[in-house]
Amino acid sequence: MRPxxxxxxxxxxxxAESGVRTFRDSGGLxxxxxxxxxxxxxxxxxxxxxxxRFYDARRRAVAQATPNAAHRALxxxxxxxxxxxxxxxxxxxxxxERAGSRRVVHMHGELLRAWCQECGRRHRWDxxxxxxxxxPACGERALRPDxxxxxxxPYELERIDRxxxxxxxxxxxxxxxxxxxxxxxxxxxxSSGARTLELNLEPSEVSRFFDEVRTGPAAQLVPQWxxxxxxxxxx
Ligand code: BJW
Numbered sequence: 001m002r003p004x005x006x007x008x009x010x011x012x013x014x015x016a017e018s019g020v021r022t023f024r025d026s027g028g029l030x031x032x033x034x035x036x037x038x039x040x041x042x043x044x045x046x047x048x049x050x051x052x053r054f055y056d057a058r059r060r061a062v063a064q065a066t067p068n069a070a071h072r073a074l075x076x077x078x079x080x081x082x083x084x085x086x087x088x089x090x091x092x093x094x095x096x097e098r099a100g101s102r103r104v105v106h107m108h109g110e111l112l113r114a115w116c117q118e119c120g121r122r123h124r125w126d127x128x129x130x131x132x133x134x135x136p137a138c139g140e141r142a143l144r145p146d147x148x149x150x151x152x153x154p155y156e157l158e159r160i161d162r163x164x165x166x167x168x169x170x171x172x173x174x175x176x177x178x179x180x181x182x183x184x185x186x187x188x189x190x191s192s193g194a195r196t197l198e199l200n201l202e203p204s205e206v207s208r209f210f211d212e213v214r215t216g217p218a219a220q221l222v223p224q225w226x227x228x229x230x231x232x233x234x235x
Pocket of ligand 1: 010011012013014016017022023024025028039090091092108147148149150151152153154157173174175176177178179180181199200201202203204216217218219
């Protein structure tokens with residue numbers, strides 16, 4: 001098998017066809033919500049109940065959703081590439097894992113985890129938080145969703161930087177390219193010599209940095225791209 005290291009950056013668009021709402025599209029999560037109020041630490045300090053209700057509703061919605069053909073195609077790619085594939089997702093849902101992907105980094109955290117602001121421990125969490133349940137470790141009622149809000153530092157940045165600078169192919173799927181540092185990875189990959197490909201419903205804010213842009217729904221484009229790539233890997 002020809003060695004090829006691939007990084008796939010995913011955003012809300014990959015889960016759209018699973019029925020999970022994106023942020024910035026019409027009908028998206030930010031419509032009817034003040035971003036400052038629900039996605040910043042300051043907003044949480046001001047009105048924790050509003051923020052907990054917002055994330056509780058999303059946690060319940062994601063539990064009803066199932067992975068789509070785009071998530072499944074990335075599992076197929078992992079079967080072909082093993083450790084030479086890393087999926088970096090900005091999504092807080094668990095659809096990559098439920099499809100079967102193992103090599104996934106959640107740079108903006110996970111809806112299904114709660115983080116205790118008192119003892120610092122993180123717990124798997126699939127229930128609501130609005131009723132202020134106690135932390136299973138320390139008993140304090142100080143749990144917040146383990147997600148990354150504006151002004152907070154995303155997770156595993158060193159690991160992601162290493163993978164992006166070392167990859168041969170960088171592919172972005174279903175992200176508007178409007179949030180950093182994720183939106184800057186295409187430029188980092190290109191300057192490190194990788195080929196770059198964008199798969200999105202429409203051109204994103206950073207399309208100009210990609211070698212190739214394909215527009216359409218992720219559930220069609222991702223399986224098509226993987227089907228093209230995998231036979232070549234086995235040649
Ligand atoms: C389809 C489809 C289909 C639809 N098929 N496609 C200037 C420069 C650099 C940084 C900054 C700057 N000014 C401010 C900053 C910092 C800030 C930032 O980027 N702000 C921007 C507004 C400019 N960034 C931060 O604060 C980050 N932290 C940080 O920078 O720390 C400092 C630091 C960094 C590095 C080293 C040291 C220090 C933190 C950002 C946290 C973002 N958090 C959120 C919420 C997470 C929790 C939650 O889920 O509620 O993350 S915001 C939200 O946006 C969420 C997403 O992950 C993220 C990206 O959204 P995404 O996925 O792109 O969704 P959409 O809706 O925008 O786009 C969907 C796309 O899919 C569209 O293009 C559709 O067309 C497409 N689509 N259907 C294919 N079927």
